[in-house]
Amino acid sequence: MLDPRKLHLLRELAARGTIAAVAEAVMFTPSAVSQQLSALEREAGVPLLERTGRRVSLTPAGHLLVEHAQAVLEQLDRAAAALSAARGGPSGPLRIGAFPTAARVLLPSALAALTAGHPGLEPMVAEIDPADVSAALRAGELDVALVHDYDFVPPVTDAAVGTEPLFAEPVYLTGRRSLAEARDDAWITGKPGTLCHLMTIRACQAAGFEPRVRHHVDDFDTVLAFAAAGQGVALVPHLAATAPPAGVTLTPLPLSRRTLAAFRRGHGGHPGVRAAIAAFRTAFRAAAADLPPAR
Structure with missing residues (x-):
């Protein structure tokens, strides 16, 4: 019988690309991950990995097994969620991840209600x-x-992760009435590799120009402070701009940021996850009552 723990390692290898990355993620040594994957090959009875020097890739059988592994692991999560519901109300640790704006503006009231x-x-x-x-x-x-x-910025999809939309908010341009007016300005964006940075670059490209980026800043409070100091223009979502510094003008653009709740597929029915999502929705309604519904 195939071991679900080994199937989890194979799925992580397919997602992360290297045994070293899998080992770091699961806090095993690379040799331990390799041994577990070799044991899974013996259990499967067919080669799952192709090894070329230090490089490892999945065989067609390996890719096929990953698809089935996802279904198996998802069903095990559903079983755990059902057992948790049978034990009564939500209890125990609930690990919540959040991007900084949500953590600052929305989570305090959501956590209090939760x-x-x-x-x-x-x-x-x-x-x-x-x-x-x-x-x-x-x-x-x-x-x-x-x-x-x-x-x-199209969302990155992951077969292991499900989402529920919560709400959408407008994005503002600081200091100018349109992107065209900001063509020759210095820009403040998030660090390269972040969604905020990519959104700014692509929005400017769609307006017909490449932004001249002067500052890379992820914290929107700092972005607004820099804008107030005349250090450039920026794109800022609504929840990050509810109390802008004096002198900063905000022009709504036909752009949106959408906030979603994410969870492992199969784990979305867990009582703790459902309670958290309900609390998120309540907090969002209070903080963003004037915003359009999620789409």
């Missing part, structure tokens, strides 16, 4: 970039997370 309504729960929050959430969910480091995506 612990008041479910005193047996122990929420544990970690700030995380949305780009890192899928890996953290697959590895079991998080139970549920708040993530976002932008227009011009």
Whole structure:
């Protein structure tokens, strides 16, 4: 019989690409991961990996098994969620990931409601970039997370991760009335590799120019402070701009940032995850009552 723990390692190899990355994610040594995968090959009775020097790739049989492994691991999560529901109300640790704006603006009230309504729960929050959430969910480091995506930046899909839309918010341009007016300005963006940075670059490209980036800043409070100091223009989502510094003008653009709850497929029915999502929705309604519904 195939061992689900070994199937998890094979799925992580397919997602991460190297045994070293899998070992780091699951806190094993690379040799231990290799041994477990070799044992899985023996259990499967067919080669699952192709080894060329230090490089490892999946065979067609390996890719096929990953598809089935996803279904098996998802069903095991469903079984765990059902057993948790049978034990009664949500209880125990609940590991929540959130991007900084959500952690600052929305989570305090959501956590207060969550612990008041479910005193047996122990929420544990970690700030995380949305780009890192899928890996953290697959590895079991998080139970549920708040993530976002932008227009011009297609969401990254992961067969192991499910999402529920929560709400959408407009994106503002600081200091100018349109992107065309900001063509020759210095720009403040997130660090390269972040969704915020990519959204800014692509929005400017769609307007017909490449932005001249002067500052790379991820914290939107700092972005707004830099804008107030005349250090450039920026694109800032609504929740990050509810109290802009004096002198900063905000022009809404036909751009949106969408916030979603993310969880492992099969784990979305867990009582703790459902309670957290309900608390998120309540907090979002209070903080963003004037915003359009999620789409």
